[in-house]
Amino acid sequence: MAQKGSKISTIVIDAGHGGKDPGASGKHSREKDITLKVALKLGRYISQNLKDVKVIYTRKTDVFIPLYKRAEIANDNHADVFISIHCNSNPSTKAYGAESYVIGLFKTKDNLMVAEKENEAIRYEDNAKERYGSFDLNSPQSYINLSLFQNLHLSQSLQLAHDIEGEFKSNADRKARGVYQAGFLVLWQTTMPSVLVELGFLTNPKEEKYLLSNKGQSELAYSIYLAFKKFKTTFERENNVKPPAIASRTNDVVQPKQRLEYRVQFYASIDKVKDVNKKFKGVSSVSYYQSGKYYKYTAGHFNKINEAVNYRNLIRKKGFKDAFVVVFLDRKRISFKEAQKYLPGK
Ligand SMILES: [Zn+2]
Numbered sequence: 001m002a003q004k005g006s007k008i009s010t011i012v013i014d015a016g017h018g019g020k021d022p023g024a025s026g027k028h029s030r031e032k033d034i035t036l037k038v039a040l041k042l043g044r045y046i047s048q049n050l051k052d053v054k055v056i057y058t059r060k061t062d063v064f065i066p067l068y069k070r071a072e073i074a075n076d077n078h079a080d081v082f083i084s085i086h087c088n089s090n091p092s093t094k095a096y097g098a099e100s101y102v103i104g105l106f107k108t109k110d111n112l113m114v115a116e117k118e119n120e121a122i123r124y125e126d127n128a129k130e131r132y133g134s135f136d137l138n139s140p141q142s143y144i145n146l147s148l149f150q151n152l153h154l155s156q157s158l159q160l161a162h163d164i165e166g167e168f169k170s171n172a173d174r175k176a177r178g179v180y181q182a183g184f185l186v187l188w189q190t191t192m193p194s195v196l197v198e199l200g201f202l203t204n205p206k207e208e209k210y211l212l213s214n215k216g217q218s219e220l221a222y223s224i225y226l227a228f229k230k231f232k233t234t235f236e237r238e239n240n241v242k243p244p245a246i247a248s249r250t251n252d253v254v255q256p257k258q259r260l261e262y263r264v265q266f267y268a269s270i271d272k273v274k275d276v277n278k279k280f281k282g283v284s285s286v287s288y289y290q291s292g293k294y295y296k297y298t299a300g301h302f303n304k305i306n307e308a309v310n311y312r313n314l315i316r317k318k319g320f321k322d323a324f325v326v327v328f329l330d331r332k333r334i335s336f337k338e339a340q341k342y343l344p345g346k
Helices: 031-049 067-076 109-124 128-132 140-148 154-170 205-212 214-239 243-250 305-317 336-340
Strands: 010-015 054-057 081-088 098-103 176-182 194-201 260-269 286-291 294-302 324-329 332-334
Touching: 010 031, 010 067, 031 054, 031 081, 031 194, 031 214, 067 081, 067 109, 081 214, 098 109, 098 154, 109 128, 109 140, 109 176, 140 176, 154 176, 154 194, 154 214, 154 260, 194 205, 194 214, 205 214, 214 324, 260 305, 294 305, 305 324, 324 336
Parallel strands: 010 054, 010 081, 081 194, 098 176
Antiparallel strands: 098 194, 260 294, 260 324, 286 294, 324 332
């Protein structure tokens, strides 16, 4: 994805389960059928409305695809975004609502349980041992190890997951249970922003009815489409910072009293990073700010945007491929548009 730079032009949509693996089931439903319908609808919304995006499906019919293969399809096609679609289940019929996951360390037993259920799919695979190494479905340590293979695009993944939950709530009027982290094998080896969506609970009779309905499937697919569109727009805006255009206005050093500064944002997390020096070895002048539920980490303090852009390139080479330039006024993050007002000569 980094090679292509600043455009989101390919999405891989993954309908969970399929074929001999039905996934979770409700009274009248099987997960694999609902995930396929929503995946196809999502792909259709994207193809119809975002002509510059190529849509690739891991499956378009009721067939079994191993988990590693799904990630491989995304990597081989140099996808910019990977979305895996699933339905939840719970021993309690009361649980309902949608959740979005990115790979990382689980915080609650419920989150671990969701990952365990989704990873069960490898029971249907031959050679799972070869494919997933020492991963053991029943060992909590395995899940901790898995989460250490953190996706380089964690901050982007969190952003997309956050947007999806937001649209479930505002567009589809669903209960959005939030963004969580856990160790999912399907997200383990993808090399682009990746989110696993749990549309809702098949074990809740009311929600099952909604998930089975054409209206429900369309609303959920459209919500994910809206979130993807938002993510794409933001990403392309932030990555198309053209140094010469804005730098021409900043030929003079910004006056200190204005306290406008550029930094490179390179990491985000729900949890505060405990040992910044250890975690971000080789990255200097790290600071963070809070935005919603997230701690966002930046590096460097620059008066000139072109210096920040150079530093961003350096940070990207260190493995933080999402890194992008952000601007602060008096230590508060503002948009580039707002920043224009505070530039000298304005
Ligand atoms: Zn599933």
